[in-house]
Amino acid sequence: MPVTVLLVDDEPLxxxxxxxxxxxxxxxxxVGEAADGAAVIPLVRQLRPDVVAMDVRMPLMDGIEATRAVLRTVPEPPKILVVTTFEDDEHVYEALRAGADGFLLKRARPAEIVHAVRLVAEGESLLFPASVRRLAARYGDGDRPARAVLERARLTEREAEVLRLMSRGLSNAEIAARLVVGAETVKSHVSAVLAKLGARDRTQAVIAAYESGFVEPG
Known part of the structure; x- marks a missing residue:
């Protein structure tokens, strides 16, 4: 089955x-296109795309509100890949907080665009650790509820170690090599971290780690 994509951007080009x-x-x-976030929900319900490539800045409903709306109202929602001009845009960080699975720069090379779509479709988060650290340092707020979430999660020592490595952008295979354990073991730890944090995916877990101060963004 092909990976199906819905494109949402107010610029036709x-x-x-x-x-x-x-x-x-x-x-x-x-499988479809939309010029504004306000059109996303009906199209997602009609077309059932695997991935929505969503502009973060649009006139009627921006990518942040559209992301929140999709995740709140659509059963089994698609993966959401925010498309942006500037990686240090506050809107990007807010979109990640809202539940986007990653972000893609409009100036990205074709191979990077294809890789991003395939990666999020497979359930892997698309993170650029240096960019996320800068965003967290600029816009993060350690007083947000994420601090309480981390405290209640009661991660084991190994789970905490896995979360720190996830926050650096390491894949499961890279974490396994670093910890000298099997890939399935790492997958189990990642699943446990997501469950304890109530996180939809790796991106949300990493955002929570930065927001709470568990991982220093600097």
Missing amino acids: VRAGLRAVLEAQPGIEV
């Missing part, structure tokens, strides 16, 4: 460029 890049790849199908 951006949508056309993303469509051209993605449809040139085997196993990826663009």
Whole structure:
């Protein structure tokens, strides 16, 4: 089955460029387009895309509100990949907080765009650790509820270690190599961390780690 994608951007040229890049790849199908976040929910319900590539800044409903709306109202929601011009945009951080699975720069190379879509479709989060650290340092707030969430989670020592490595952007395979354990063991630890934090995915767990002060963003 191909990975299906919904493109949401108020610039027709951006949508056309993303469509051209993605449809040139085997196993990826663009199933629809929208010019504003307000159109996302009905299209998601109709088309059931695997991934929504969503502009973060749009005139009627921006990508943050659209992300919140999709995750709040759509059963089994798609993965959401925020598309942005500037990686240090506060809107990007708010979108990640809202539940987006990662972000993609509009200036990214075609291979990077395809990789991002495939990665989030497979359930892996798309994180750029240096960028997330900068965003957390600039816009994060250690007084937010994330601090209480981490305290209540009562992570084991190994789970805490896995969360720190996740926050550095390491994949399961890289974490396994670092800890000298099997990949399935790491997968189990990651699942436990997500469950204890009530996190939808790795991105949300990492945001919580920075927000709470568990991992220093500097």
